[in-house]
Amino acid sequence: MxxxxxxxxxxxxxxxxxxxxxxxxxxxxxxxxxxxxxxxxxxxxxxxxxxxxxxxxxxxxxxxxxxxxxxxxxxxxxxWEAVLTAGELPRRRIACQLVDCTDSGADVFRVLLRAPAGAKIRYHAGQYLRIERDNGESRAFSIASTPDCGRELELHILAREQSAKDLLTQLQRERLARVELPFGNAHLAQLPGRPLLLIAAGTGMAQMQSLVDSCLLRGFNYPIYLYWGARLATDFYHLPHWDDWQQAKNIHLCQVVSEDNDWQGRRGLLHQAVCADFRGQLKKLQTHICGSPEMVYATCDALIAAGMAQSQMHADVFSYAPRQED
The missing domain is CATH 3.10.20.30 (Beta-grasp domain)
Incomplete structure (x- = not known):
């Protein structure tokens, strides 16, 4: 040998x-x-x-x-260049047609793209892509669709910053998106043999939509606990799959609002709700987190303090915004 x-x-x-x-x-x-x-x-x-x-x-x-x-x-x-590990997929640059751009509320737009006929797009549920801007820069967006959707790619774009508004204007003007994919390690190339805990803030729900829908399509039978957080109740946008998820026996949904006194549902921070619900049981879960670096690391710290191991947690932030060691 x-x-x-x-x-x-x-x-x-x-x-x-x-x-x-x-x-x-x-x-x-x-x-x-x-x-x-x-x-x-x-x-x-x-x-x-x-x-x-x-x-x-x-x-x-x-x-x-x-x-x-x-x-x-x-x-x-x-x-030896370009050798990919098991589960890793080659990246491709493709020009996609803009099929639809729908206002989903809370300044979020549901963007549907379609790859050219014959273009084989491969990604794992939970990965993201980058869209090239006219100025040569690119922006990253989680892919909300699943690999089973063929040529279709769904994105959720929050249009509050001027750069995001300009990108939407570009897409609607050109009816074309130049994208590169896939990126990200916080995916589900393989389904875990234990329950899933999914934690998202804002449009981090795009990644979670891909994960949940992929699990349903692949017959995942373990419980899925999905926590979606927002600052105000009006920050929750419309998700066409939400009602279907509520009917699934193994999916448990929870919306958490941090700063809205009129909200009648769960209030507080996401990690507070999770730690309260899973006190003493966190070691049984595989966790995926999507949000800003600050939100992800604050959530990780709270979960580790409550008994979860770092190895149980998956977030792309760990790769693109690693925490600086003291």
Missing amino acids: RTVTLQPLGAVLSVQPNERILQAACRLGFHPPQSCRNGACHICAATLLSGQVKQQGQILAEGEIFTCLAEPLADCTLH
Whole structure:
């Protein structure tokens, strides 16, 4: 058995005797660039940084190798670009047609995009995309639809800041959106074997919609506890799926308002409501959180203090806005 370390990914492959490197990578669940598998296309080429390989009768100790042909003779290190881990999907840039832009209340617009015919869009429930602006900048939005929706992509855009208003104006003027996807690690490529706790503030509900609908489509039978928070009751926008979720036996919905004395429902902060409802039971849950970095980290701190492990919590904030260590 030989080990092959992949850079810049940092993964280590255990390659069996007489097994080629590409075969080992595929067997272990990685998704490397490949095509012909006979050394003709060069798509699987990598650079041998250390070690030795046998390739078509030659012994190589450096330079370019073809992983579909190369068998390691010693532990090796390769520079091999574009290798994806299990569950990771390749990113694509596509131009989508604007199908609809509907006012859903509370300054939130439900935007429906459609990818071109023949364009295969792949993402996991809970991931997000980026829309390119005319000025070259891009903005990130959670994908509210599920991977089962085919060419359709749904977004929830809060149009209070001028930049968001300008983006909506651009989309409606051009009837086109240039997007890149997928992004994000807080997804459900695999369904967990325990109940889900979903916590969202504002349009963080877009991510939760994708997660909930995907669970329903895939026959997830564990309880789903969904908490949606807003500062005022008027900040809740219309969700067409909400009534259907209320009819599902394993979905439990809770709206929490923090600053509205006229609200007759649950009041306070999201993490306060969750900690009160799951006192002593947090270790049984897998948790996904979506909101501003401040909201996510405040919620995480409260849940950890109440007994939840950091490993149970999933949020894209952990990647794009990591907390600075003191």
